[in-house]
Amino acid sequence: MKRDLIREAAKRFRDTSLKNKIFFSILAVILIISIVIAMLARWILVDNLIDELELRGIAIGRTIAERSSGYILDKNYPELLSLIFDEAKLKERQHLVSYIFVSDREDDVLSHTLTRPFPESLRLANRVPPDETKSVRLFRVGDQMAYDIAIPITQGIYRIGTVHVGLNQNHIDQLVGKLRTTFLGFLSLVVVIIFVITHRIAKYITMPISKLTQISDELSKGNFDVKLDAEQGTDSGQPLECPAFANPDVPCRRLDGELAVVDGGAEILGTDPVCRDCRFYRRQKGDEVAQLADAFYNMIWSIRLYRRRLRESEKKYRSLFDSGPDPIFVVNPHGFEIIDANPRAVEVYGYSREELIGKPFTELAPEHTHKYFQSLQDQGETHGLVTYPKALHYKKGHTPFYVNLHASNIAYKGQPAIVLASTDITEMIEKDAQLVQASKMGSLGEMSAGIAHELNQPLNAIKMGSDFLSMMVEQQREIPPKDLHQVVAEMSTQVDRAAEIINTLRSFGRKAELVTERVDINKPIQAVFSLVGRQFELENIRMELDLGRGIPAIMAHDNRLQQVFFNLVTNARDAISEKKGRLPGRPAGRILIRTFQEGDQVVAEVEDDGIGISDAVRDKIFEPFFSTKESSIDMGLGLAITYGIVKDYRGDLQLTSQEGIGTTFKLSFAVA
C-alpha cells in the first residue's frame, strides 16, 4: 500500500514538468537541510539556553546564599525577605524566577517571595544532599512547572540553610518558543527566498524549453513560419534575404557544409557579404539554455531551408510526373494496387484517375506482372530497376497494346512502392509485324516453287484418278466398285492434302494477333515441314523430325513460330546447299528438328550439317541486314526477325556451330 503510494508519487514526479521537477527537488533539499539545521540548532540552542538559564538560577542562588547567611544568623528575616525579593524581581529576572525561598537547617522556610501561602509540598521537594553544592529538580508548583535550584547556605563548614530558586518553566518554554519561532521564522524566510529564487531559476531554465516545446508543437503541426524572434529581440531580416532561401539552387555553407564548396558554391559564398556574416544562423553564445535555444533556432532555419528546397524539388518532380510524356504509375508492392498515376497514364489507358487509383496493376497487365514485380523485390527494397520490353497491357475496354515497361523500387510517402513507367510501343510493334509480314511474304515467294510442286502432286494424283475414271467411262467399261472406291478415296485424300497445304499457307501468311496463346510447339514445326519438306527433298535435303510427345504448351503465336522455324530451316537449307554445292556429286543434306522438355523449358533444336558459321560472323548473324548469302533477294532480316520473335516470347535462342560440320539453333521457351 505504502509502496504503491511511493510509486504513484514517483510516477507523478516523472510526469510533472521540468520546471516543477527542478523546483520541487531544490525545495525538498532546502527543506530537508532546513529541518536538519533547525533540529540541530534547536538541540544546541535550546539545550544551551536551558543550561544557561539554569546557570543563571544557580548564580542567583549562590549570590543569595552568600549574602543571606548574615541575616539568617541574625534572624533578620525582613532583610532576608527584602534580599530574596529584590533578587527575584530584579528587572527582567522577575519573569524567569517564579519564586525564591530560604529555609533553615531543618528545612523550615524562613522567607519566601510568594504572595500566597507557602505550599508545604515545596518545602521538602528538593533537598540538597549533604555533599552536593547544588541540586536541580523539575516539579510542579501550583499550576505551573518549575525548576527548583537548591543551593546550600553555609557558615564555615556547616550548613545553616538552603536557598531555593524556582525557575519558571513556562518562561523558559516561552524563551525557547521565542527562540524557536525566531529561528523557524528565519528558516522560513530563507526557504521563501530560496523558493522564489528556485522558482525564478526553474522558470529561467524551463521558459525557453517551454517556448521551444511550443515552437516544436507548431512545427509538428506543419507551421514552419512560427515567429522565432519576437522575444529574442534580434533582427534576422526577411527569409528572402538569405540567398539560399531565395534560390534553392544556391548552396549554403552551414547547411551543405563542404559540399557547397565542391559544388561550385565557393564563389557565391566567398563573395556574398550576406553569407560571410550570416544573419540566419546563430552563433551559440551564452549559457547552455541560450545555446540550446540558438541550436534549436538553427535547426528550424535548416528545416525551413530544406523544406523550401524540398518543395521546389517536389514541384519540379511533380511537374515531371504530371506532364511526363509516358504513363507513370506508383504501385503498392504487395497488392499491386495503383497508388498514383499521372495524367498521361489516364490518357493512354483510358481510365479516369479515380478508376485507376486502387485498381490492381495486374488488371492492366495480367501477364508476367507478378514475375517482374517479384524480380524487382528480389533486388531489394530501395533500389533495383527492371525493364520489361513489349509487355502487353490492356486499355479500358480490354484493348491490348504493347508497352516497354520500366519498374523500380521507390519510397512513396514513406512506404516502399514501385514506380512504373510504360512507353506505348504498339506502333513500333505493328511496324515490326509489318516487317515480319513482309519477310513472310518474301519467304512465301521463296517457297512458292516448293509449294507449287507440293500442290502439283495432289493435283496430278487427282488428274490421274479423274483421267482413269473418264477413260473407263469413255470405254464403256465397268469400273469395279473396288477400284472406283479406291480412286475416289485417293482423289479425296489428295484434295484434302491440297486443302491442308493451302490452309497452312493461309495461316502462315496471316498477320499474328497481339495476344499470345497456348501453342504446342510441335504444330508449327509440322506445318513448316508440310510446306517445305517435299521441296527440300527435291533439293536432296532430308528433313527429319524428332518431336517429343506430351510437351507442355508455351505462350506464343502459332504462325510466328512457323515463321521462326521456316527461317531456321531455310537458313539450314541454304547452309547445306552452300556446302554441298561445292562438293562433287551433291551428297544429300540433313536437317533434324527435335523438341523436348528441359526442366521448365520447352526446347526445340534445329540441326543441320551445313557449312557452319565462322566465329567471325557468329556475333553478327542476328543483326538485321546482315547476310552471308550472295543472292540479292535476301535482305538479311531472317535471323534478326527470328531472334526478335523468340525474345518477344521471353524465349532464348542459342547457337552452336562448327565451321564445315554444321550448326544447331537451340530455342527454349518457358512453359506456359
Add this chain to the structure above:
Amino acid sequence: MSYLNHVNEQGGVHGRTIKVVAYDDSYDPPMCMANTQKLIIDDQVFALFCYVGTPTTVKVLPMIEEARIPLLGMFTGANALREPFSRHLINVRASYYQETGAAVRHLIDDLGLQKIAVFYQYDAYGFDGLTGTELALKRFNLAPVAGGSYNRGTLDVQEGLNKIMASGAEAVVMIGTYDPCAKFIRLAHEQGFRPLFYLVSFVGADELARRLENQHGITVVMSQVVPPPDRLDPSPLLAGPDGYVTLLKRYFPEDQPNFVGFEGFINARVLVEGLKRAGADLTRQAFINAIESIHDLSLGLGINIAFSASDHQGLDRVYFTRLANGQFSLIKDWADIKAQLDASR
C-alpha cells in the same frame, strides 16, 4: 480610622465591616516588605491602605504587582507610584512633582528667587523630590544651585548644609523627614544662613512646628495636599456629623486635627466610596473598577476627587502653608513672605 470606625458603627459597607490590620515598619523598607507579605499571606487582607513613606512603599511594589492586591491612599507623592501606571496602585494625594513644581513656580514667580538649592533624603523619596524640583526648575531654564543630602534615619545634615550655604541659595527645597529637616533649619539659622525653607508635605507639619518652636525669624513654607483641618472651620467635611473634626473628637478625643490625619480621613472616604460602588460581590478587580468610576466626588472644602482608568490619582491640588507662631497656616498672600524674606536679609 475615625471614619472607618464610624462606617463600621453604621453597619459597614454592604453588610461588611472594615477591619484594619496595622503593622509598624519603622520606616524600614525590608520590614515593610515582610509586613506586606504577612498581610497578604497570613492576614489575607482585601486591600492595602495608607502605606507611609516613599522607600517603603516603592519596595513593596513588585509584591503588590505579583499579588494583584489594591494599594490605596499612600502617604507619599513619589512618582514611582504613578509612573509607570499600575492598576493596583490608587493614589489620592497630589504628587511630589506637583508639590515641588507648584512651589518652585511660587518661589520664582511670586518671590523672584533664582538660586534654589535642594536638600534631600538619600533614598527613593529624596530622589523623587529632587527630580521633581529639577524638572520644575528646568521649566524656568534653571537648575538647583546646590544639592545636599543625608541618609535615612540619621541626622547627619551638616555636610549638606555646608554645601548649600556655600552656594548662597536663596531658597532650599527640602525633601526629608521632620527631624533632619528641623535640624537643618536650626543649624542654618544658627549659622546665619537665612533662605526660604520650603518643605514638601511628607515632612510632617506639626512635628516640624514643634521642633522649630524656639526659632524666630525663619521663613518656612510647606506644601500640603489637603487643606488645613481647622477645628473652627464650619465646613461639613470637618464639622459635619461625619466630618473629620467631629469624628476625631468622638473616637480619638485626645488627638488634635492635623494634616496627616485629615489626609487619612480623605483616604478612608475614598476607600469606603470605592467599596460602596464595587457592590455586594466584592472582588479586588471590581473594587479597582469602582474606584476608577469615581469621576467627580466632591467632599467639600474644594476637594474634588476624580479617577479614571488611566488616572489613579484622586487629587491634584497643592496647598501652601507657612510656619508662624508655632503652627502652619494657609498662605493667603505671597507678598507677606517676600517682605519677611527681604526683612530677614
